[in-house]
Amino acid sequence: MLETVAQAVINGLLIGGIYALVSIGVTLIFGVVKIVNFAQGEFVMIGMYLSFYLATQFGIDPIASLVVTMPVLFVVGALIQHFLIRRVLGPNDMPQIFLTFALSLLLLNLALMLFTANYRTVHTSYSDEALHLGGLYIPVAKLIAFVVAMILSGALWVFLHTTDLGKAMRAASQNRDVATLMGINPNRVFCVALGIALALAGAAGSLLMPFYSAYPFVGQVFVLMAFVAVVLGTLGNVMGALIASLMMGIAESLGIQYVGADSGLLVVFAMLLLTLAFKPNGLGGGRAR
């Protein structure tokens, strides 16, 4: 009994780490640039395909391919900000919504065209291995993914709180006009924010590749969880999104174990509604940081 609960919590935490990477990206973009990026899941998909081809064509381990996917997606993010999003930032939200939504559809269908609908899997020596501790097991690939995800989240936290650029980013997110008056170039800050967010999505893709299959629609699976985590952890709050993602992973896992295998999401959404009823601004207490 206790063992089953412990196993369910472990399973939830491990997958929660992946949700965290996606949701931190979404919340960072929302916090800093004040737009909702509907295409975030598609960048996870791109990260996965990049890792897949690096692994199959050049024999690079999917997790090691982080050093390629993250910089590539960082540049893509900065370019998207500079050439697309910058032009629609204004008092009206609609063009921004349409822009990121269109981007999502475009990337989805491009992927279908280029990669076809086939599932692509990479086999690594550790893909199907697990550490066994007593009656519990911890899949190696997911453990690595979790640890790297936590390191990346921690690094982002340190970046936002100790570096000038990080502080400028937080300043721009708190009040764009005042930040501009203080000599901060908003477009530059936004470019970096988009870049970091997409790099995290790329990282999620690389970390998923040893244990999950890549296919054009794969991003949609993760982006739904990411949006819930972003709202649950207060919009724009990086730490909130991280904690909410881990909580959701655990709630989903326990829900499947004790409510029903088709009720995992039910438990997650019940948690979301209850949180919003008592803390309308999310767990972060309404503070975006």
Added chain:
Amino acid sequence: MTKDRRQSVLSNASGTGQILSKRQSRRKFLLKAGGAVAAGAFGAVPLRGWAADPVNIGALYPTTGGMAQIGVGCVAAAKLAVEMVNEAGGIKSLGGARLNLIVSDVQSDTTVTRTETDRLITENKLSAIHGCFASALTLIASEVAERAKVPLITGSSSDQLNKGRTYTFTPFARASQFAKAQLQMAKLVGDKPKVAVIFENTAFGTSTSNGLKELAPAEGVEIVMFEPYSAGFTDASPLINKVKASGANALFSVSYLNDLILIVRTVKQVGLNVAINGGSGGFVIPDFYKNVGKLAEGLQGVAHWNHDMSDDAQKVNAEYKKRTGDFLFEYAGGLVAQTFMIADALERAGSADPQKVREALSTLDVSSGYAAMAPGGKVKFGPDGKNIYGHPVGVQWQNGDLASVFPKDDSRAPLLKT
């Protein structure tokens, strides 16, 4: 001896439905053309007498969208089948008329299927149609074909296709028959099977798993867990955790490809010792092994067709493999047989008229040749369009290949206990 020629020798030896090499067909063509020219010179026969009008066969498959993966393979097989019929001399009772395949993409979408079927029928003079792989799409296409009075032949397994239709023919096992075969296989690999059934909460998952639940008591199989799950999950661990807690020694998973891949890999990680039966669909295509690798070894499934179950099937498989690099999978193989059933019907009808073709299909009765390439090797349609001899074939992944293992008459390899 060149590969081509060895092939033609092989097919000549079997005596049924030959795959003619290009050289032979060219020779035949020259003979006929020469004859026609000679006849023309004497003014006895009109010059076009030897070149009968081609017979149009419609093929409805999803070649784009979510089901494209399988749909594209189906089209490749459909083209191969038509070439085989044509190279063997076409439809002789229609003066050697060639089959002309008209492919239409139904885009994995029910609405598109309706309009595309309608368009295909109204814009072309069709003698018969085959399609669409996914039952949900075939149900719609068969409604449209029924109204237009064009016979449709399909490998889709939904039992609904046999209700209230007179133009739909299903030469292969029905969904309700799959469950029985799965349960019987479970008894063969374990003495007291305790089965966990997990299924995605869709129409496909629910109907298939309910069949298992209903038949289990009669087959003496105990079901210890019966659990729907949300299709397209991110993590199979919680579900497998539950299977482990149930104490099952066999696992039936009614899932599409991606979920099944995750389930199989997670079972290995947990170190759970269960006999897995992955059903049909995504489990019996080459892609499953490509994604799962060695973990697939020993896993069982069921199919309405398999590439090694008869000599004819193996012959077609060899040709398909040469063209695409993969073995001929369930659905694609079945539709090669279907094309030959249509050819047989055209031959006996002596007419390209769809209603006469329907009459001929309803009296089809074959037990040899490519048209009889079904488990059991016999095809004869009952009044509901069902093949009265139809039954599924049990399969198992062995050494990277999908081997037929059940029932005895169709098996080419022993069912391994794993």
